[in-house]
Amino acid sequence: MKPESLRKRFFANSMVVTFVVMLISVFVIDISYQDELERTARDKLRLHIFSVLSVAHLAEGQLNVPVILQNPRFNTEQSGLWAAILDEQASKLWRSLSIDELPQKITLSQKLGELHYDNAQIGNQSFLTAAYKIAWDDQGTLYTFHFISAENDRLIQGDVQRFRFWLIGGFISVTFILLACQFFVLRFAFRPIYLLEEEILSLEHGDKNALSANYPAELSGVTQNLNALIDKEYRQRERYRVSMADLAHSLKTPMAIISGEMVNYSENKILQDAITRIDNSIEYQLRRAVISGHNLVSKGVHIKQVLNMVLAALQKIYVDKSINVQSTVQDELVFSGDENDFLELFGNLLDNAFKYAQNQIVVNIHVQTTSDNKQVLEIIIEDDGVGFTESQSIKIFNRGQRIDSLGLGQGIGLSVVFDLVKNYDGIIETNSSKLGGALFKIMLPHNLNNIDSTKKA
Amino acid sequence: MKLLLIEDDEILLAQLESNLTKAGFTVDCCQDGEEGLYRSREFVYDLAIIDIGLPKLSGIDVIKQLRSEKYTHPILILTARSSWQDKVHGLNAGADDYLVKPFQFEELIARVQAMLRRAGGYASNVLEQGPIKLNIETQEVWVNEIPVKLTAFEHKLVQYFMLHPQRVASKIVLADYLYDEEVERDSNVIEVIVARLRQKLDPDGQLKPIETLRGRGYRFAIK
Numbered sequence: 263m264k265p266e267s268l269r270k271r272f273f274a275n276s277m278v279v280t281f282v283v284m285l286i287s288v289f290v291i292d293i294s295y296q297d298e299l300e301r302t303a304r305d306k307l308r309l310h311i312f313s314v315l316s317v318a319h320l321a322e323g324q325l326n327v328p329v330i331l332q333n334p335r336f337n338t339e340q341s342g343l344w345a346a347i348l349d350e351q352a353s354k355l356w357r358s359l360s361i362d363e364l365p366q367k368i369t370l371s372q373k374l375g376e377l378h379y380d381n382a383q384i385g386n387q388s389f390l391t392a393a394y395k396i397a398w399d400d401q402g403t404l405y406t407f408h409f410i411s412a413e414n415d416r417l418i419q420g421d422v423q424r425f426r427f428w429l430i431g432g433f434i435s436v437t438f439i440l441l442a443c444q445f446f447v448l449r450f451a452f453r454p455i456y457l458l459e460e461e462i463l464s465l466e467h468g469d470k471n472a473l474s475a476n477y478p479a480e481l482s483g484v485t486q487n488l489n490a491l492i493d494k495e496y497r498q499r500e501r502y503r504v505s506m507a508d509l510a511h512s513l514k515t516p517m518a519i520i521s522g523e524m525v526n527y528s529e530n531k532i533l534q535d536a537i538t539r540i541d542n543s544i545e546y547q548l549r550r551a552v553i554s555g556h557n558l559v560s561k562g563v564h565i566k567q568v569l570n571m572v573l574a575a576l577q578k579i580y581v582d583k584s585i586n587v588q589s590t591v592q593d594e595l596v597f598s599g600d601e602n603d604f605l606e607l608f609g610n611l612l613d614n615a616f617k618y619a620q621n622q623i624v625v626n627i628h629v630q631t632t633s634d635n636k637q638v639l640e641i642i643i644e645d646d647g648v649g650f651t652e653s654q655s656i657k658i659f660n661r662g663q664r665i666d667s668l669g670l671g672q673g674i675g676l677s678v679v680f681d682l683v684k685n686y687d688g689i690i691e692t693n694s695s696k697l698g699g700a701l702f703k704i705m706l707p708h709n710l711n712n713i714d715s716t717k718k719a
Numbered sequence: 720m721k722l723l724l725i726e727d728d729e730i731l732l733a734q735l736e737s738n739l740t741k742a743g744f745t746v747d748c749c750q751d752g753e754e755g756l757y758r759s760r761e762f763v764y765d766l767a768i769i770d771i772g773l774p775k776l777s778g779i780d781v782i783k784q785l786r787s788e789k790y791t792h793p794i795l796i797l798t799a800r801s802s803w804q805d806k807v808h809g810l811n812a813g814a815d816d817y818l819v820k821p822f823q824f825e826e827l828i829a830r831v832q833a834m835l836r837r838a839g840g841y842a843s844n845v846l847e848q849g850p851i852k853l854n855i856e857t858q859e860v861w862v863n864e865i866p867v868k869l870t871a872f873e874h875k876l877v878q879y880f881m882l883h884p885q886r887v888a889s890k891i892v893l894a895d896y897l898y899d900e901e902v903e904r905d906s907n908v909i910e911v912i913v914a915r916l917r918q919k920l921d922p923d924g925q926l927k928p929i930e931t932l933r934g935r936g937y938r939f940a941i942k
Binding site: 506510511512513514515517518519520521522523525537541545548549552569572574575578579581582601602605606608609610 | 730731772797801
């Protein structure tokens, strides 16, 4: 499976982290708010108890409390706030007007001067209760009372609901704003990487031959090394080419002398055969050696330009044959490969076609999509010459084997073509042309498609 | 036919010079690009054979320079590198044909002759001017389908005339063409050869193929 892009991974990870952090924050804030709310509610209940305490007075063992209290909620029915006073046996002595009947069960404080909080149920309403145990001394007798105040839970919980609504709404908005910011920040931060990706593609495409210098510090190490590597590879290839050319020169000039001297020994067939074999093997190895195939970075080959160069050269060589060449190539077709390889490919195949053609050669080069959705560069070269049989087409790519003695080439051109196509992971097929002669079909993997799709993205 | 041969390898150069001379060509030799360029500018050659890998100035540069100076004579390149890169660059620089080392000497001769006849405007190896026919390969000459026997000098001269029809050739040009540089020229000899050639090609004086232009030289033309 192809790994996701860096930006996607980065974004996905930070999204998860943001969500988790936000969720924990919501929980913590919610819990502390509830806690705070309950504490406030208890404080209020405590104050209510004290306010009732302040208006109650004991006279001759009798507790007196006004019917109407200062806080109007105690005097209004169903206000949700009520107070009551119980005696030591927990029998009701007094209740506020806001309640008809006390709850069945109220937890009372066991110790004098201590507040005890709990919940109590009246019908289906739940109340937070505060109970306070107090002992008053009246003329030597100690009287114990339970002061109770309670508030409807619903009122407290209503506050929590409202708070939660704003809390969650606020956090969701903040999360989305954060993610959007992250998205844009990542886009901005990753720009050099996209630029690098684009530059590498244009290197492959042949629009550039080095990466630009202004990359951030983290990337400049990589880009500088890559540039150095490209440069080194290019130089090495050139050096290799030059030394191969020197080797060719130093081997072939003496071979030419030997061959010239052989005129005087024309009857010695063994010697002549040996010389031909040496020559063929030098020729084949030297030509094969300079094939580069796929390079790290290759200057793109402008197919039409290279084809026209080869055709112009061949028209010169075969001027006596006056051959009509009909070529169909897209104007802007660029292949990421080595120009010399394509000169070699077209040179050998077209030289062959010119050699055997009567008067017509048809060249067709186009990009084709295969059944498994891959792009291939298809090169078809056909002529109206003698063509060849099936057994000949098998033999044709074997080094040094020529189908007939026509022409003056060394018969290794096609073997070089075969090696070349193999180096590019391509396929070569031979067939009979409708024109009557031979047909060569070459298919090379074409990756320019990638460039187009990334440019769109 | 006068050829310029530029090849840096001394032995190959000597061998080619000797073989080409034996084949009836007049050959001027040099071993580097600069001298080759100088000679092509100073002297007239029917064809130049240039090795690509030359010291001082590469064969390709010599060809480019010559072609930029409107040099029209055919150029054959010799190359040790058989890659199409070199062939295509050589041909597109202005060469007319190429030959990869090592080569059969017969092949070199065939290429040279084909290029010469093409330069003269002929499409086949048999040159024809009116009733006169000359086969470059077999070196045979016919007048009205009757074979004519010629000496080496006469043959050289008739081939020159056939390849340069309608053009005025001075005695100096012809002498330069027939002899090597070192040989002392005698313009009377040219007159003698022309006279003999007239007799052999036109025994009854009907055709008058070689016209004498007083003070200017000769012109070969069939009316």
